[in-house]
Amino acid sequence: MSKHAIAVPYTTLLLDASSSEPLYRQLYDALRCAILTGQLKPGTRLQSTREMAAELGVSRNTVMNAFEQLLAEGYLEGQIGSGTYVSRALPDDMLFIRTSRPRAAEVSSKGRALSERGATMAATMLSTSRNVSLVRPFRPGTPALDAFPAGLWSKLLARRWRRPPRELLGYAESAGYRPLREAIAVYLGAARAVRCEADQVIIVAGAQQALDLTARLLLNVGDAAWIEDPGYLGTRAAFEAAGARVVPVPIDAEGLDVQAGARLAPKARLVYVSPSHQYPLGVTMSLARRLALLEWARAAGAWVIEDDYDSEYRYAQRPLATMQGLDNDGRVIYLGTFSKVMFPSLRIGYVVVPTDLIDAFIAGRGVLSRFTPSIDQAALADFIDEGHFARHIRRMRTLYAERQHVLVEAARRELDGLLEVEPHDAGIHLVGWLRAGIDDRRAQDEAARQNLEAPALSSFSLKYRPRAGLMLGYAGYNEREIRVGVRRLANALHNIASAKRR
Numbered sequence: 001m002s003k004h005a006i007a008v009p010y011t012t013l014l015l016d017a018s019s020s021e022p023l024y025r026q027l028y029d030a031l032r033c034a035i036l037t038g039q040l041k042p043g044t045r046l047q048s049t050r051e052m053a054a055e056l057g058v059s060r061n062t063v064m065n066a067f068e069q070l071l072a073e074g075y076l077e078g079q080i081g082s083g084t085y086v087s088r089a090l091p092d093d094m095l096f097i098r099t100s101r102p103r104a105a106e107v108s109s110k111g112r113a114l115s116e117r118g119a120t121m122a123a124t125m126l127s128t129s130r131n132v133s134l135v136r137p138f139r140p141g142t143p144a145l146d147a148f149p150a151g152l153w154s155k156l157l158a159r160r161w162r163r164p165p166r167e168l169l170g171y172a173e174s175a176g177y178r179p180l181r182e183a184i185a186v187y188l189g190a191a192r193a194v195r196c197e198a199d200q201v202i203i204v205a206g207a208q209q210a211l212d213l214t215a216r217l218l219l220n221v222g223d224a225a226w227i228e229d230p231g232y233l234g235t236r237a238a239f240e241a242a243g244a245r246v247v248p249v250p251i252d253a254e255g256l257d258v259q260a261g262a263r264l265a266p267k268a269r270l271v272y273v274s275p276s277h278q279y280p281l282g283v284t285m286s287l288a289r290r291l292a293l294l295e296w297a298r299a300a301g302a303w304v305i306e307d308d309y310d311s312e313y314r315y316a317q318r319p320l321a322t323m324q325g326l327d328n329d330g331r332v333i334y335l336g337t338f339s340k341v342m343f344p345s346l347r348i349g350y351v352v353v354p355t356d357l358i359d360a361f362i363a364g365r366g367v368l369s370r371f372t373p374s375i376d377q378a379a380l381a382d383f384i385d386e387g388h389f390a391r392h393i394r395r396m397r398t399l400y401a402e403r404q405h406v407l408v409e410a411a412r413r414e415l416d417g418l419l420e421v422e423p424h425d426a427g428i429h430l431v432g433w434l435r436a437g438i439d440d441r442r443a444q445d446e447a448a449r450q451n452l453e454a455p456a457l458s459s460f461s462l463k464y465r466p467r468a469g470l471m472l473g474y475a476g477y478n479e480r481e482i483r484v485g486v487r488r489l490a491n492a493l494h495n496i497a498s499a500k501r502r
Protein backbone atom coordinates (compact mmCIF):
# COMPACT_ATOMS: atom_id res chain seq x y z
CA MET A 1 0.00 0.00 0.00
CA SER A 2 1.50 3.25 -1.03
CA LYS A 3 -1.28 5.43 0.41
CA HIS A 4 -1.12 6.86 3.92
CA ALA A 5 -3.97 8.80 5.48
CA ILE A 6 -4.38 10.97 8.53
CA ALA A 7 -7.61 12.40 9.84
CA VAL A 8 -7.59 16.14 10.35
CA PRO A 9 -10.77 18.02 11.11
CA TYR A 10 -13.25 17.67 8.23
CA THR A 11 -10.85 16.12 5.79
CA THR A 12 -8.35 13.41 5.09
CA LEU A 13 -4.78 13.97 4.06
CA LEU A 14 -3.63 11.60 1.37
CA LEU A 15 0.03 11.01 0.74
CA ASP A 16 1.21 8.94 -2.17
CA ALA A 17 4.62 7.30 -1.76
CA SER A 18 4.72 6.32 -5.44
CA SER A 19 4.43 9.94 -6.60
CA SER A 20 7.50 11.73 -7.91
CA GLU A 21 6.69 14.58 -5.55
CA PRO A 22 8.54 14.22 -2.21
CA LEU A 23 6.35 13.18 0.73
CA TYR A 24 7.23 16.24 2.79
CA ARG A 25 6.06 18.44 -0.07
CA GLN A 26 2.77 16.53 -0.37
CA LEU A 27 2.20 16.93 3.36
CA TYR A 28 3.09 20.63 3.21
CA ASP A 29 0.58 21.14 0.35
CA ALA A 30 -2.15 19.23 2.13
CA LEU A 31 -1.73 21.10 5.41
CA ARG A 32 -1.48 24.46 3.70
CA CYS A 33 -4.61 23.72 1.75
CA ALA A 34 -6.46 22.64 4.92
CA ILE A 35 -5.42 25.93 6.57
CA LEU A 36 -6.40 28.10 3.61
CA THR A 37 -9.76 26.46 3.17
CA GLY A 38 -10.56 26.82 6.86
CA GLN A 39 -10.54 23.10 7.63
CA LEU A 40 -7.74 23.77 10.10
CA LYS A 41 -8.84 26.85 12.02
CA PRO A 42 -6.44 29.56 13.31
CA GLY A 43 -5.16 28.59 16.73
CA THR A 44 -5.68 24.83 16.24
CA ARG A 45 -2.94 22.82 17.85
CA LEU A 46 -1.45 20.26 15.53
CA GLN A 47 -0.38 16.78 16.62
CA SER A 48 3.27 16.40 17.47
CA THR A 49 5.54 15.52 14.59
CA ARG A 50 6.10 12.10 16.20
CA GLU A 51 2.36 11.33 16.37
CA MET A 52 1.66 12.58 12.88
CA ALA A 53 4.59 10.60 11.45
CA ALA A 54 3.37 7.44 13.15
CA GLU A 55 -0.17 7.94 11.97
CA LEU A 56 0.89 8.63 8.40
CA GLY A 57 3.48 5.87 8.29
CA VAL A 58 6.21 8.28 7.18
CA SER A 59 9.46 9.28 8.77
CA ARG A 60 9.49 12.01 11.41
CA ASN A 61 11.88 13.97 9.20
CA THR A 62 9.22 14.18 6.50
CA VAL A 63 6.78 15.77 8.94
CA MET A 64 9.44 18.06 10.40
CA ASN A 65 10.41 19.31 6.95
CA ALA A 66 6.79 20.09 6.12
CA PHE A 67 6.26 21.88 9.45
CA GLU A 68 9.45 23.88 9.06
CA GLN A 69 8.34 25.13 5.68
CA LEU A 70 4.91 26.09 7.03
CA LEU A 71 6.48 27.83 10.01
CA ALA A 72 8.86 29.73 7.75
CA GLU A 73 5.98 30.89 5.56
CA GLY A 74 3.87 31.95 8.53
CA TYR A 75 1.08 29.36 8.25
CA LEU A 76 2.09 27.82 11.57
CA GLU A 77 3.42 29.35 14.76
CA GLY A 78 5.04 28.01 17.87
CA GLN A 79 7.95 25.62 17.98
CA ILE A 80 8.42 22.12 16.75
CA GLY A 81 8.71 19.96 19.85
CA SER A 82 6.79 22.24 22.20
CA GLY A 83 3.51 22.79 20.38
CA THR A 84 2.74 23.93 16.85
CA TYR A 85 -0.43 25.93 16.08
CA VAL A 86 -2.18 27.19 13.00
CA SER A 87 -1.17 30.82 12.87
CA ARG A 88 -3.63 33.28 14.37
CA ALA A 89 -2.09 36.13 12.44
CA LEU A 90 -3.10 34.97 8.99
CA PRO A 91 -4.80 37.85 7.20
CA ASP A 92 -8.52 37.19 6.74
CA ASP A 93 -8.44 37.57 2.99
CA MET A 94 -5.93 34.72 2.68
CA LEU A 95 -8.26 32.38 4.51
CA PHE A 96 -11.26 30.37 3.41
CA ILE A 97 -10.34 30.09 -0.22
CA ARG A 98 -12.88 27.44 -1.07
CA THR A 99 -10.80 25.52 -3.52
CA SER A 100 -7.45 23.86 -3.42
CA ARG A 101 -6.66 24.99 -6.98
CA PRO A 102 -4.78 28.28 -6.99
CA ARG A 103 -6.80 30.99 -8.67
CA ALA A 104 -5.55 34.22 -10.23
CA ALA A 105 -5.91 37.03 -7.71
CA GLU A 106 -8.66 39.52 -8.56
CA VAL A 107 -7.00 42.90 -8.41
CA SER A 108 -8.12 46.37 -9.33
CA SER A 109 -6.02 48.23 -11.87
CA LYS A 110 -6.10 51.41 -9.77
CA GLY A 111 -2.60 52.74 -9.28
CA ARG A 112 -1.13 50.03 -11.50
CA ALA A 113 -0.65 51.88 -14.76
CA LEU A 114 0.92 50.25 -17.79
CA SER A 115 3.89 51.93 -19.38
CA GLU A 116 3.04 54.24 -22.29
CA ARG A 117 4.30 51.55 -24.62
CA GLY A 118 2.27 48.93 -22.79
CA ALA A 119 -0.89 51.00 -22.99
CA THR A 120 -0.37 51.47 -26.73
CA MET A 121 0.14 47.76 -27.24
CA ALA A 122 -2.85 46.87 -25.12
CA ALA A 123 -5.04 49.24 -27.12
CA THR A 124 -3.94 48.35 -30.63
CA MET A 125 -3.81 44.65 -31.32
CA LEU A 126 -6.76 43.54 -29.23
CA SER A 127 -9.14 43.06 -32.12
CA THR A 128 -6.71 40.78 -33.93
CA SER A 129 -5.27 39.04 -30.88
CA ARG A 130 -8.48 37.49 -29.59
CA ASN A 131 -11.19 35.24 -30.97
CA VAL A 132 -9.20 34.35 -34.04
CA SER A 133 -9.08 30.59 -33.81
CA LEU A 134 -12.58 30.06 -35.19
CA VAL A 135 -11.93 30.02 -38.93
CA ARG A 136 -15.06 30.79 -40.95
CA PRO A 137 -15.72 32.23 -44.40
CA PHE A 138 -14.60 34.79 -45.52
CA ARG A 139 -11.86 35.57 -43.00
CA PRO A 140 -8.94 36.80 -45.12
CA GLY A 141 -5.35 35.69 -44.72
CA THR A 142 -6.07 31.99 -44.22
CA PRO A 143 -4.67 29.50 -46.77
CA ALA A 144 -6.27 26.15 -47.61
CA LEU A 145 -5.58 24.37 -44.35
CA ASP A 146 -7.61 21.39 -45.62
CA ALA A 147 -5.22 20.98 -48.56
CA PHE A 148 -1.96 21.16 -46.64
CA PRO A 149 0.00 17.86 -46.96
CA ALA A 150 -0.16 17.14 -43.23
CA GLY A 151 0.94 13.48 -43.65
CA LEU A 152 4.07 14.46 -45.50
CA TRP A 153 4.85 17.23 -43.00
CA SER A 154 4.49 14.83 -40.09
CA LYS A 155 6.90 12.39 -41.80
CA LEU A 156 9.49 15.13 -42.24
CA LEU A 157 9.12 16.10 -38.60
CA ALA A 158 9.30 12.47 -37.46
CA ARG A 159 12.47 11.94 -39.49
CA ARG A 160 14.07 14.89 -37.74
CA TRP A 161 12.89 13.65 -34.35
CA ARG A 162 14.46 10.21 -34.82
CA ARG A 163 17.79 10.66 -33.06
CA PRO A 164 17.90 14.46 -33.24
CA PRO A 165 21.43 15.82 -32.95
CA ARG A 166 22.26 18.06 -30.02
CA GLU A 167 22.25 21.20 -32.12
CA LEU A 168 18.57 20.73 -32.95
CA LEU A 169 17.54 20.34 -29.31
CA GLY A 170 19.79 22.83 -27.60
CA TYR A 171 20.06 26.58 -27.80
CA ALA A 172 20.56 27.65 -31.37
CA GLU A 173 21.69 30.65 -33.36
CA SER A 174 19.34 33.60 -33.33
CA ALA A 175 19.82 34.13 -37.05
CA GLY A 176 18.11 30.81 -37.74
CA TYR A 177 18.94 27.31 -38.98
CA ARG A 178 21.64 27.74 -41.61
CA PRO A 179 20.28 25.29 -44.24
CA LEU A 180 16.87 27.00 -44.05
CA ARG A 181 18.45 30.42 -44.52
CA GLU A 182 20.27 29.06 -47.56
CA ALA A 183 17.13 27.48 -49.00
CA ILE A 184 15.24 30.76 -48.59
CA ALA A 185 18.02 32.81 -50.22
CA VAL A 186 18.01 30.48 -53.26
CA TYR A 187 14.20 30.52 -53.48
CA LEU A 188 13.93 34.31 -53.20
CA GLY A 189 16.65 34.84 -55.79
CA ALA A 190 14.93 32.60 -58.31
CA ALA A 191 11.27 33.39 -57.62
CA ARG A 192 11.38 37.03 -56.49
CA ALA A 193 14.63 38.45 -57.92
CA VAL A 194 15.73 39.26 -54.39
CA ARG A 195 19.49 39.85 -54.33
CA CYS A 196 20.86 38.35 -51.16
CA GLU A 197 23.22 35.88 -49.54
CA ALA A 198 22.05 33.44 -46.85
CA ASP A 199 23.84 35.62 -44.27
CA GLN A 200 21.30 38.37 -44.85
CA VAL A 201 18.32 36.09 -44.17
CA ILE A 202 17.19 36.17 -40.54
CA ILE A 203 14.54 33.68 -39.45
CA VAL A 204 11.74 35.14 -37.34
CA ALA A 205 8.47 33.96 -35.83
CA GLY A 206 6.38 35.26 -38.74
CA ALA A 207 6.15 38.57 -40.53
CA GLN A 208 4.60 40.19 -37.46
CA GLN A 209 7.79 39.62 -35.51
CA ALA A 210 9.79 40.99 -38.44
CA LEU A 211 7.75 44.20 -38.27
CA ASP A 212 8.20 44.43 -34.52
CA LEU A 213 11.92 43.77 -34.70
CA THR A 214 12.50 46.22 -37.53
CA ALA A 215 10.55 48.97 -35.76
CA ARG A 216 12.47 48.43 -32.53
CA LEU A 217 15.81 48.45 -34.25
CA LEU A 218 15.28 51.37 -36.61
CA LEU A 219 12.78 53.77 -35.07
CA ASN A 220 13.30 56.20 -32.22
CA VAL A 221 10.35 57.30 -30.12
CA GLY A 222 8.60 60.09 -32.01
CA ASP A 223 10.10 59.21 -35.42
CA ALA A 224 7.70 59.51 -38.33
CA ALA A 225 6.95 56.30 -40.24
CA TRP A 226 4.72 56.14 -43.32
CA ILE A 227 2.16 53.41 -43.45
CA GLU A 228 -0.27 52.51 -46.21
CA ASP A 229 -3.80 53.77 -45.59
CA PRO A 230 -5.86 51.63 -45.70
CA GLY A 231 -3.26 49.12 -44.60
CA TYR A 232 -2.28 46.13 -42.53
CA LEU A 233 -3.20 46.67 -38.88
CA GLY A 234 -0.26 44.63 -37.62
CA THR A 235 2.15 47.17 -39.08
CA ARG A 236 0.47 50.07 -37.36
CA ALA A 237 0.46 48.14 -34.09
CA ALA A 238 4.18 47.34 -34.29
CA PHE A 239 5.16 50.89 -35.21
CA GLU A 240 2.99 52.48 -32.54
CA ALA A 241 4.29 50.06 -29.94
CA ALA A 242 7.81 51.21 -30.84
CA GLY A 243 6.72 54.77 -30.09
CA ALA A 244 6.75 55.92 -33.70
CA ARG A 245 4.51 58.63 -35.10
CA VAL A 246 2.52 56.76 -37.69
CA VAL A 247 1.77 58.80 -40.82
CA PRO A 248 -1.06 57.42 -42.98
CA VAL A 249 -0.31 57.79 -46.70
CA PRO A 250 -3.06 57.26 -49.30
CA ILE A 251 -3.11 54.53 -51.94
CA ASP A 252 -4.17 55.12 -55.54
CA ALA A 253 -4.30 52.92 -58.63
CA GLU A 254 -0.46 52.76 -58.73
CA GLY A 255 0.00 51.97 -55.05
CA LEU A 256 1.40 54.18 -52.28
CA ASP A 257 1.24 57.87 -53.20
CA VAL A 258 4.90 58.77 -52.72
CA GLN A 259 4.38 62.48 -53.39
CA ALA A 260 1.68 62.66 -50.75
CA GLY A 261 3.97 60.91 -48.28
CA ALA A 262 6.81 63.32 -49.03
CA ARG A 263 4.46 66.23 -48.39
CA LEU A 264 3.01 64.79 -45.18
CA ALA A 265 6.23 63.66 -43.52
CA PRO A 266 9.35 64.58 -45.50
CA LYS A 267 11.63 63.50 -42.65
CA ALA A 268 10.15 60.05 -42.13
CA ARG A 269 12.68 57.41 -41.03
CA LEU A 270 10.80 54.42 -42.37
CA VAL A 271 8.20 53.52 -44.97
CA TYR A 272 6.10 50.37 -44.99
CA VAL A 273 4.76 49.04 -48.30
CA SER A 274 3.21 45.82 -49.59
CA PRO A 275 3.96 46.49 -53.27
CA SER A 276 3.27 43.14 -54.90
CA HIS A 277 -0.30 42.99 -53.56
CA GLN A 278 -1.28 45.91 -51.38
CA TYR A 279 -3.08 44.86 -48.23
CA PRO A 280 -6.06 45.19 -48.21
CA LEU A 281 -6.87 46.83 -51.58
CA GLY A 282 -4.88 44.41 -53.76
CA VAL A 283 -3.20 47.09 -55.92
CA THR A 284 0.17 46.19 -57.47
CA MET A 285 2.58 49.07 -57.10
CA SER A 286 3.72 50.33 -60.50
CA LEU A 287 7.37 50.19 -61.45
CA ALA A 288 7.47 54.00 -61.67
CA ARG A 289 6.20 54.27 -58.10
CA ARG A 290 8.67 51.69 -56.82
CA LEU A 291 11.52 53.63 -58.33
CA ALA A 292 10.13 56.92 -57.04
CA LEU A 293 9.91 55.51 -53.52
CA LEU A 294 13.44 54.14 -53.66
CA GLU A 295 14.71 57.47 -54.93
CA TRP A 296 12.88 59.37 -52.19
CA ALA A 297 14.19 56.96 -49.52
CA ARG A 298 17.74 57.37 -50.77
CA ALA A 299 17.52 61.17 -50.68
CA ALA A 300 15.79 61.23 -47.28
CA GLY A 301 18.04 58.57 -45.74
CA ALA A 302 14.93 56.52 -44.88
CA TRP A 303 14.39 52.76 -44.71
CA VAL A 304 11.77 50.90 -46.73
CA ILE A 305 10.06 47.77 -45.42
CA GLU A 306 8.84 45.66 -48.32
CA ASP A 307 6.23 43.17 -47.06
CA ASP A 308 5.87 40.38 -49.65
CA TYR A 309 3.36 38.44 -47.54
CA ASP A 310 1.46 36.60 -50.29
CA SER A 311 3.78 36.95 -53.27
CA GLU A 312 3.52 33.24 -54.14
CA TYR A 313 0.00 33.66 -55.45
CA ARG A 314 -0.11 35.06 -58.95
CA TYR A 315 -2.59 33.61 -61.38
CA ALA A 316 -1.90 35.44 -64.64
CA GLN A 317 1.17 37.42 -65.65
CA ARG A 318 4.54 37.23 -63.93
CA PRO A 319 4.95 39.35 -60.82
CA LEU A 320 6.92 42.58 -60.91
CA ALA A 321 10.44 42.38 -59.55
CA THR A 322 10.72 43.13 -55.87
CA MET A 323 11.86 46.52 -54.65
CA GLN A 324 14.67 44.78 -52.84
CA GLY A 325 15.98 43.61 -56.22
CA LEU A 326 15.85 47.17 -57.60
CA ASP A 327 17.54 48.76 -54.60
CA ASN A 328 21.18 49.71 -55.10
CA ASP A 329 21.48 51.62 -51.89
CA GLY A 330 20.76 49.03 -49.18
CA ARG A 331 17.58 50.78 -48.06
CA VAL A 332 15.10 47.91 -48.34
CA ILE A 333 14.28 45.49 -45.56
CA TYR A 334 12.40 42.68 -47.25
CA LEU A 335 10.09 40.42 -45.30
CA GLY A 336 8.13 37.30 -46.03
CA THR A 337 6.20 34.61 -44.20
CA PHE A 338 5.38 30.92 -44.45
CA SER A 339 1.94 31.58 -42.96
CA LYS A 340 0.23 31.83 -46.33
CA VAL A 341 2.04 28.99 -48.11
CA MET A 342 2.32 26.53 -45.26
CA PHE A 343 0.01 27.38 -42.33
CA PRO A 344 -0.13 30.33 -39.92
CA SER A 345 0.51 28.37 -36.72
CA LEU A 346 3.94 27.35 -38.04
CA ARG A 347 5.08 30.86 -37.04
CA ILE A 348 8.08 31.01 -39.33
CA GLY A 349 8.95 33.99 -41.47
CA TYR A 350 12.10 35.78 -42.56
CA VAL A 351 13.66 39.21 -42.97
CA VAL A 352 16.28 39.94 -45.60
CA VAL A 353 18.38 42.80 -44.34
CA PRO A 354 21.08 45.03 -45.88
CA THR A 355 24.54 43.72 -45.00
CA ASP A 356 25.32 46.47 -42.49
CA LEU A 357 22.24 45.57 -40.42
CA ILE A 358 22.92 41.81 -40.15
CA ASP A 359 24.54 41.87 -36.72
CA ALA A 360 21.95 44.21 -35.23
CA PHE A 361 19.08 42.04 -36.51
CA ILE A 362 20.67 38.86 -35.17
CA ALA A 363 21.18 40.42 -31.75
CA GLY A 364 17.69 41.91 -31.77
CA ARG A 365 16.13 38.59 -32.76
CA GLY A 366 17.86 37.07 -29.77
CA VAL A 367 16.33 39.63 -27.43
CA LEU A 368 12.80 38.83 -28.63
CA SER A 369 12.71 35.06 -28.05
CA ARG A 370 16.24 33.90 -28.75
CA PHE A 371 15.41 31.85 -31.85
CA THR A 372 12.72 29.99 -33.78
CA PRO A 373 12.09 26.30 -32.90
CA SER A 374 14.90 24.38 -34.62
CA ILE A 375 13.16 21.13 -35.54
CA ASP A 376 10.41 23.03 -37.35
CA GLN A 377 13.06 25.03 -39.19
CA ALA A 378 14.91 21.85 -40.16
CA ALA A 379 11.75 20.14 -41.41
CA LEU A 380 10.89 23.27 -43.39
CA ALA A 381 14.36 23.29 -44.96
CA ASP A 382 13.76 19.65 -46.01
CA PHE A 383 10.31 20.56 -47.34
CA ILE A 384 11.89 23.20 -49.58
CA ASP A 385 15.05 21.28 -50.57
CA GLU A 386 13.14 18.13 -51.51
CA GLY A 387 10.82 20.03 -53.86
CA HIS A 388 7.62 19.77 -51.79
CA PHE A 389 7.41 23.53 -51.30
CA ALA A 390 7.44 24.32 -55.04
CA ARG A 391 4.93 21.50 -55.68
CA HIS A 392 2.62 22.71 -52.93
CA ILE A 393 2.68 26.29 -54.26
CA ARG A 394 1.83 25.02 -57.78
CA ARG A 395 -1.09 22.96 -56.44
CA MET A 396 -2.36 25.83 -54.33
CA ARG A 397 -2.18 28.28 -57.23
CA THR A 398 -4.51 26.05 -59.21
CA LEU A 399 -6.81 25.46 -56.26
CA TYR A 400 -7.01 29.14 -55.30
CA ALA A 401 -7.68 30.22 -58.87
CA GLU A 402 -10.61 27.77 -58.84
CA ARG A 403 -11.85 28.98 -55.48
CA GLN A 404 -11.63 32.58 -56.59
CA HIS A 405 -13.63 31.70 -59.69
CA VAL A 406 -16.32 30.01 -57.57
CA LEU A 407 -16.55 33.12 -55.40
CA VAL A 408 -16.79 35.52 -58.34
CA GLU A 409 -19.43 33.40 -60.11
CA ALA A 410 -21.53 32.91 -56.97
CA ALA A 411 -21.30 36.64 -56.21
CA ARG A 412 -22.44 37.51 -59.73
CA ARG A 413 -25.47 35.30 -59.35
CA GLU A 414 -26.46 36.19 -55.80
CA LEU A 415 -25.06 39.59 -54.96
CA ASP A 416 -25.97 41.54 -58.05
CA GLY A 417 -26.68 45.18 -57.21
CA LEU A 418 -25.42 44.68 -53.65
CA LEU A 419 -21.76 43.78 -53.84
CA GLU A 420 -19.49 43.96 -56.86
CA VAL A 421 -16.83 41.23 -56.85
CA GLU A 422 -14.35 41.26 -59.72
CA PRO A 423 -11.67 38.64 -60.41
CA HIS A 424 -8.10 39.53 -59.54
CA ASP A 425 -4.82 38.01 -60.66
CA ALA A 426 -3.06 37.82 -57.27
CA GLY A 427 -3.46 37.03 -53.61
CA ILE A 428 -5.83 35.00 -51.47
CA HIS A 429 -8.63 37.51 -50.93
CA LEU A 430 -10.82 39.81 -53.01
CA VAL A 431 -12.40 43.11 -52.13
CA GLY A 432 -16.16 43.27 -52.71
CA TRP A 433 -17.41 46.82 -53.35
CA LEU A 434 -20.71 47.60 -51.69
CA ARG A 435 -23.57 49.07 -53.67
CA ALA A 436 -26.92 50.57 -52.76
CA GLY A 437 -25.29 52.96 -50.27
CA ILE A 438 -24.62 50.16 -47.78
CA ASP A 439 -22.21 51.09 -45.01
CA ASP A 440 -19.39 48.54 -44.68
CA ARG A 441 -19.36 48.32 -40.86
CA ARG A 442 -23.07 47.66 -40.94
CA ALA A 443 -22.49 44.99 -43.61
CA GLN A 444 -19.69 43.42 -41.55
CA ASP A 445 -21.97 43.24 -38.47
CA GLU A 446 -24.92 41.83 -40.40
CA ALA A 447 -22.59 39.25 -42.02
CA ALA A 448 -21.36 38.26 -38.54
CA ARG A 449 -24.97 37.53 -37.60
CA GLN A 450 -24.97 35.08 -40.52
CA ASN A 451 -21.85 33.43 -39.06
CA LEU A 452 -19.55 35.03 -41.61
CA GLU A 453 -16.43 37.09 -41.23
CA ALA A 454 -16.16 39.75 -43.92
CA PRO A 455 -14.14 42.63 -42.47
CA ALA A 456 -15.16 46.14 -43.48
CA LEU A 457 -12.55 47.85 -45.61
CA SER A 458 -12.93 50.99 -43.52
CA SER A 459 -11.66 49.13 -40.46
CA PHE A 460 -8.20 49.11 -42.09
CA SER A 461 -8.08 52.86 -42.59
CA LEU A 462 -6.90 55.62 -40.30
CA LYS A 463 -7.58 58.73 -42.33
CA TYR A 464 -8.28 57.95 -45.98
CA ARG A 465 -11.64 56.29 -46.27
CA PRO A 466 -11.78 53.85 -49.18
CA ARG A 467 -15.07 53.16 -50.99
CA ALA A 468 -17.31 51.00 -48.85
CA GLY A 469 -16.22 47.40 -49.28
CA LEU A 470 -15.77 44.00 -47.66
CA MET A 471 -12.70 41.79 -47.55
CA LEU A 472 -13.48 38.32 -48.82
CA GLY A 473 -10.84 35.66 -48.19
CA TYR A 474 -11.45 32.63 -50.42
CA ALA A 475 -8.34 30.45 -50.35
CA GLY A 476 -9.19 28.75 -47.08
CA TYR A 477 -12.73 27.63 -47.96
CA ASN A 478 -14.00 24.86 -50.20
CA GLU A 479 -16.57 25.34 -52.97
CA ARG A 480 -19.50 24.44 -50.81
CA GLU A 481 -18.44 26.79 -48.01
CA ILE A 482 -17.96 29.59 -50.52
CA ARG A 483 -21.37 29.04 -52.13
CA VAL A 484 -23.17 28.82 -48.78
CA GLY A 485 -21.20 31.83 -47.55
CA VAL A 486 -22.23 33.92 -50.56
CA ARG A 487 -25.87 32.96 -50.04
CA ARG A 488 -25.66 34.04 -46.42
CA LEU A 489 -23.91 37.23 -47.40
CA ALA A 490 -26.76 37.92 -49.82
CA ASN A 491 -29.24 37.48 -46.94
CA ALA A 492 -27.23 39.87 -44.81
CA LEU A 493 -27.02 42.56 -47.49
CA HIS A 494 -30.68 42.13 -48.50
CA ASN A 495 -31.65 42.66 -44.86
CA ILE A 496 -29.75 45.96 -44.80
CA ALA A 497 -31.04 47.11 -48.19
CA SER A 498 -34.66 46.38 -47.30
CA ALA A 499 -34.31 48.05 -43.89
CA LYS A 500 -33.03 51.15 -45.70
CA ARG A 501 -36.01 51.15 -48.05
CA ARG A 502 -38.48 50.98 -45.18
Ligand SMILES: Cc1ncc(COP(=O)(O)O)c(C=O)c1O
Pocket residue numbers: 141205206207208209232234274279307309336337338339344348349
Ligand atom coordinates in the same frame (compact mmCIF):
# COMPACT_ATOMS: atom_id res chain seq x y z
C1 LIG B 1 0.07 42.22 -45.15
C2 LIG B 1 0.44 41.20 -44.13
N1 LIG B 1 1.65 41.22 -43.60
C3 LIG B 1 2.04 40.35 -42.66
C4 LIG B 1 1.18 39.39 -42.21
C5 LIG B 1 1.62 38.55 -41.05
O1 LIG B 1 1.94 37.30 -41.28
P1 LIG B 1 2.56 36.37 -40.14
O2 LIG B 1 1.53 35.32 -39.93
O3 LIG B 1 3.79 35.84 -40.74
O4 LIG B 1 2.82 37.18 -38.93
C6 LIG B 1 -0.11 39.30 -42.72
C7 LIG B 1 -1.05 38.28 -42.21
O5 LIG B 1 -2.22 38.28 -42.47
C8 LIG B 1 -0.49 40.23 -43.71
O6 LIG B 1 -1.72 40.21 -44.23
